[in-house]
Amino acid sequence: MKRVQLITVVTANLVLALGLSGSAQQTPQPKPSPEAPPVVTFKSSVDLVRVSAVVRDRKGRFVRDLAVRDFEIFDGGVNRRIKEFRTDDSAVSVALLFDASGSMESRMGHAREAAEHVLSWLNVQGDEAAVFTFDTRLEEVTPFTPGLRQLSSKLESMTPFGATSLHDAVARTAEKTATREGLRRAVVVFTDGRDNASRLSPGEVSGIASSIDVPVYIVGIVPAIDNPSADISATTYERSALSGPLSDLAFWTGGRAYVTSSITDRSQTARHIVDELRHQYLIAFESSGKPGWHPLVVRAKDKDLTMRARSGYFAGQSRPNSD
Numbered sequence: 001m002k003r004v005q006l007i008t009v010v011t012a013n014l015v016l017a018l019g020l021s022g023s024a025q026q027t028p029q030p031k032p033s034p035e036a037p038p039v040v041t042f043k044s045s046v047d048l049v050r051v052s053a054v055v056r057d058r059k060g061r062f063v064r065d066l067a068v069r070d071f072e073i074f075d076g077g078v079n080r081r082i083k084e085f086r087t088d089d090s091a092v093s094v095a096l097l098f099d100a101s102g103s104m105e106s107r108m109g110h111a112r113e114a115a116e117h118v119l120s121w122l123n124v125q126g127d128e129a130a131v132f133t134f135d136t137r138l139e140e141v142t143p144f145t146p147g148l149r150q151l152s153s154k155l156e157s158m159t160p161f162g163a164t165s166l167h168d169a170v171a172r173t174a175e176k177t178a179t180r181e182g183l184r185r186a187v188v189v190f191t192d193g194r195d196n197a198s199r200l201s202p203g204e205v206s207g208i209a210s211s212i213d214v215p216v217y218i219v220g221i222v223p224a225i226d227n228p229s230a231d232i233s234a235t236t237y238e239r240s241a242l243s244g245p246l247s248d249l250a251f252w253t254g255g256r257a258y259v260t261s262s263i264t265d266r267s268q269t270a271r272h273i274v275d276e277l278r279h280q281y282l283i284a285f286e287s288s289g290k291p292g293w294h295p296l297v298v299r300a301k302d303k304d305l306t307m308r309a310r311s312g313y314f315a316g317q318s319r320p321n322s323d
Contacts, residue, residue, distance in 0.1 A: 003170045048083065049075075049287050050213050051185065051281045052254060053298050053309040062279040063305055073219035073285050074297040084284035091126035092277045093144060093183035098155065099191035100133040101164030105220045111190035112155055114219055114260065117270030118188060119149055128180070131155070134169035135162045135196050144180060166191055170216055170249070171205045171322035178212040180282060184277045186255065188217045193241030200322065202245035206252035207293070208322060210310040215255035217273050218246060219266070226259040252311040287315045 055063040068085040096115045098104075104111065119129060124147040131142040131152060141152050170189060177185050187209070198301070200208075209216050220242035224230040228240050238244075240259065247257040256276075260266045283298070298309040 026272050045083075046078045047287055047289075048284050049313050049315075051283045051285075051296065051298055051309050052213055052215065053283060053307050054276050054280055055300055056308050058304055058306075062275070063300075064279060066281065066300065068283075070301055071281070071283060072297075072301060073283065074299075075285070075288060076294050078288075079290070080285040082283055082285050084282075086282040088189075089278065090282070091123060091128065091183050093127070093177065093180040093185040094122065094129045094274075094276065094277070095144075095173050095187045096129060096131045096151075097169060097187055097189045098131070098133045099135075099164060099166065099189070100158060100160045100195070101135045102161050103164065103192050103194050104160040104221070105232045105263045107192060108155070108158070108160055110260075110266065111219075111221045111317050112151060113263070114190055114221065114266040114270060115151060115188075115266050118274060119151070119269055121274040122148070124149065128183070130176070131226050132163060132169070132176075132205075133158065135160070136165045138169045138172050140176075152194075163197040164191075164195055164196040166193075166195035166246075167200045167202055167249075168322060173202055174205075174209040174212065174214040174216060174253075175322060177214050184280050184282075186215045186217060186273070186277055188273060190219050190221055192222055193218070193220055193246055195246075202249040206249045206311070207254040207314070209249075210312055211314040213310055213313075214249050214253065215310070216253045217255045218242060218250045218257040219269055219273075220257065220259040221266075222259060222261050224261040227265075229259065230261055251308075254308055254310040255288045258307075270310060287313070289315055291315060 047113055055066060056291065062308055064087065068082050071082060073080045073082060096118065098111055122129060126146070126147045128144050129148040130140070130144040133139050133141055141154055170187060173187050177187055224232050226235045228235050242257055242259050250257040258269045260269050293314055295312045296310065298307055300307055
């Protein structure tokens, strides 16, 4: 979608700073547009807008000693006063979303391994996780469970089959995750990036997830020959199914897309995702109430710091969902 021109000013140097082995993320270049994401259906209005933000220095290290005075929030270009500000270590709530379509048949073992790495970094006390699968429909395998350490045995016997509605599944899972109030929440998707049956576009999904402040992390499960960052790759960033619109989807929600093709890649990616959730600043400001899509720019006053946060929100009874 073409709606998030303003967010590029706060993220230009982030990917270069991370230096994470195995990641194929390039800084997305959203195309300028005054239009909001298409609205599917409507929910209640937004009064107090929550924003989760991750701040890094020039070397890609997390910055955790900032105060409310160090932040600026621009809502549609208007500087808003921050009403709430939290840096406490609240618990993490993660929805693990598995692509169970036919194209993942030879990759499900690696997807399960990557998810197990995510679970291993969660705290037994406090943190929670849920497990979902999808092909053309979404299925809940394990509800949100505190201290979840093992994946359901159902995943081991599952045979991927059929078409995939990746974008639709991400949107519905983000909405389920948004109900986990007071937690540092996210959707982590394990997929090869292919979608051939969704009703929603990546831009529509990013509008849904952004509006409810649920960052989406895409973990691409591919062989090395399809990993643009691998030495033997035959795929460029431009040709990868995990770049372009899908990468933009993650970026616009405050998340990120990765491409993994080795045990090391998957382990490092899992740790990086959980680390980001633990280092979030939780900020809230009062909405103007003007109906429609509001582009957001969240930035640190220190120009040497880079920040990633969601791209906007809906107000005035215009928040979309996936139904």
